[in-house]
Amino acid sequence: MKELLTRHVQNALGALGQLARQPVATGLTVAVIAIALALPASLQVLVQGAQRIAGNWDSIRDFSVYLKPGTDLASARRLAREVSDHPAIATAELISADQALEDFRSDPAFGEALQALKENPLPHTLSVRPESAATAESLVEFKVELAGRPDVDLVQLDTQWLQRLGAILDVIRRTVWMVGGLLVGAVIVIIGNTIRLDIQNRRQEIEVSKLLGATDAFVRRPFLYIGLWYGAMGGLASLLILLAGFAILAAPLERLIALYGGDYGGLGLEPATATLVLAGGVGSGLIGAWLAVARHLSDIEPSV
Amino acid sequence: MIRLDKVTKLYAGGREALRDVSLDIGPGEMIFLTGHSGAGKSTILKLLALVERPTRGQLLVDGRNVGRLSADEIPAYRRQVGMVFQDHKLLEERSAFENVALPLIIAGIARREIDKRVRAALDQVGLLDKERQPPRALSAGEQQRVGIARAVVARPRLLIADEPTGNLDGELSLEIMDLFHRFNSVGVTMLIATHDLRLADRFRARRIVLQRGEIQSDVGT
Ligand SMILES: Nc1ncnc2c1ncn2[C@@H]1O[C@H](COP(=O)(O)OP(=O)(O)OP(=O)(O)O)[C@@H](O)[C@H]1O
Ligand SMILES: [Mg+2]
Numbered sequence: 001m002k003e004l005l006t007r008h009v010q011n012a013l014g015a016l017g018q019l020a021r022q023p024v025a026t027g028l029t030v031a032v033i034a035i036a037l038a039l040p041a042s043l044q045v046l047v048q049g050a051q052r053i054a055g056n057w058d059s060i061r062d063f064s065v066y067l068k069p070g071t072d073l074a075s076a077r078r079l080a081r082e083v084s085d086h087p088a089i090a091t092a093e094l095i096s097a098d099q100a101l102e103d104f105r106s107d108p109a110f111g112e113a114l115q116a117l118k119e120n121p122l123p124h125t126l127s128v129r130p131e132s133a134a135t136a137e138s139l140v141e142f143k144v145e146l147a148g149r150p151d152v153d154l155v156q157l158d159t160q161w162l163q164r165l166g167a168i169l170d171v172i173r174r175t176v177w178m179v180g181g182l183l184v185g186a187v188i189v190i191i192g193n194t195i196r197l198d199i200q201n202r203r204q205e206i207e208v209s210k211l212l213g214a215t216d217a218f219v220r221r222p223f224l225y226i227g228l229w230y231g232a233m234g235g236l237a238s239l240l241i242l243l244a245g246f247a248i249l250a251a252p253l254e255r256l257i258a259l260y261g262g263d264y265g266g267l268g269l270e271p272a273t274a275t276l277v278l279a280g281g282v283g284s285g286l287i288g289a290w291l292a293v294a295r296h297l298s299d300i301e302p303s304v
Numbered sequence: 305m306i307r308l309d310k311v312t313k314l315y316a317g318g319r320e321a322l323r324d325v326s327l328d329i330g331p332g333e334m335i336f337l338t339g340h341s342g343a344g345k346s347t348i349l350k351l352l353a354l355v356e357r358p359t360r361g362q363l364l365v366d367g368r369n370v371g372r373l374s375a376d377e378i379p380a381y382r383r384q385v386g387m388v389f390q391d392h393k394l395l396e397e398r399s400a401f402e403n404v405a406l407p408l409i410i411a412g413i414a415r416r417e418i419d420k421r422v423r424a425a426l427d428q429v430g431l432l433d434k435e436r437q438p439p440r441a442l443s444a445g446e447q448q449r450v451g452i453a454r455a456v457v458a459r460p461r462l463l464i465a466d467e468p469t470g471n472l473d474g475e476l477s478l479e480i481m482d483l484f485h486r487f488n489s490v491g492v493t494m495l496i497a498t499h500d501l502r503l504a505d506r507f508r509a510r511r512i513v514l515q516r517g518e519i520q521s522d523v524g525t
Contacts, residue, residue, distance in 0.1 A: 213383030214410045
């Protein structure tokens with residue numbers, strides 16, 4: 001048991017030593033693996049960022065109801081109560097024409113222009129916040145109903161872009177998985193091919209080892225460790241790329257998400273994503289090595 | 305220890321390399337296998353190394369029909385057989401020490417034991433001072449001696465050698481054969497294929513002459 005463990009440690013270190021003897025070739029292979037793994041991971045993080053924006057859509061789904069000019073305050077209040085009683089609606093706040101005018105006047109950009117007006121040009125407005133559970137369909141239906149009322153001038157309810165955003169995110173999310181799958185496939189091919197060449201270069205060593213009584217497991221092990229190291233180093237290098245990328249993107253990304261009312265909350269490399277990248281590297285390294293070994297080692301039988 | 309029972313070997317293409325060869329080899333024997341080119345000497349050694357399998361007949365080692373061993377039984381069998389090749393088959397990238405250590409690493413021997421046994425084997429072939437050299441830094445005779453050290457380091461009971469002196473001049477050949485003789489005298493069974501009849505004559509050993517796949521003569525000691 002202890003011997004076997006020692007053997008594995010020796011094999012692992014031996015494989016590492018072999019990679020270290022060809023730093024340029026190893027570095028290039030690792031770089032390709034790292035980039036291939038970093039791509040889907042960074043897309044994944046961007047999707048997470050977009051989800052934070054979309055996840056905050058309670059505030060985005062708020063809409064305004066502009067009443068016809070001249071509607072009296074009492075019927076505006078009645079309408080506000082009616083709207084807030086609707087099952088799809090959480091709150092409906094009435095902003096009276098006077099209130100709105102006050103708000104504008106206190107804004108230095110408009111203040112002076114509004115001073116000149118004799119009459120208040122602004123309508124009463126309802127600021128409506130839907131229930132978070134309310135579906136887009138029920139809101140659209142309610143919007144049509146509201147817009148049909150005689151005292152309502154305009155309903156500004158734009159769920160369309162939210163639906164679009166949601167649909168786009170769905171597509172992107174799946175694309176990320178697909179691209180991720182393809183790139184992991186590419187990593188498997190790269191590692192498999194590198195190890196295939198390695199097997200060819202060490203053909204004589206394999207033949208001699210077999211003549212001296214080496215088992216298939218013995219011959220196979222160094223190559224599997226090489227695959228494992230490639231995958232692990234590629235995964236680690238990929239994490240470094242991602243961390244550097246986020247360091248560069250953090251500030252503008254934070255501003256962007258804030259603009260959309262989202263919560264940045266230290267968006268970046270989550271432990272789950274990092275684990276996935278590392279596991280993807282190690283896993284595809286082992287699989288690639290295993291495929292190469294299964295395909296090419298059995299071809300090599302000693303001849304005397 | 306080894307018995308060939310009516311062994312026939314047909315190579316792909318229908319070439320009959322051995323025909324109904326029967327042969328008994330006792331433990332501790334030293335045997336020269338001679339005969340013209342194409343007589344089947346290498347084929348017998350390949351059968352014993354399980355690189356080839358008999359087409360007909362049985363190859364028994366310690367009563368076991370090794371001609372029928374499955375692929376995963378072959379490694380354990382090969383570890384009991386030392387092999388020396390004409391082209392020595394040393395690994396160019398490795399030092400003499402590492403080459404000799406390979407059978408022990410394959411056998412899963414502990415590191416400290418490996419050091420001891422490799423040095424002992426290199427000492428026996430007189431190359432202890434060359435343990436760090438790669439094969440290309442050694443002379444042809446020295447390379448062959450490293451190959452022999454590798455063949456005996458795991459203390460096999462049987463050693464087979466195919467033209468071990470094929471690339472060496474007379475004096476070096478004698479040196480190599482002397483080494484074989486010494487290993488034989490400590491009980492290792494030896495089967496050596498060679499063209500060099502005069503060299504074989506200098507040792508008291510059983511001599512089997514093959515001719516076109518059949519045993520022409522078998523002169524014991
Ligand atoms: N792999 C092979 N495929 C087909 N024919 C083979 C193969 N190996 C050997 N032979 C044939 O079998 C016959 C015996 O060959 P073998 O190598 O045993 O002869 P040998 O006695 O060792 O000859 P040499 O002294 O030249 O080494 C030869 O005719 C050879 O051409
Ligand atoms: Mg031959």
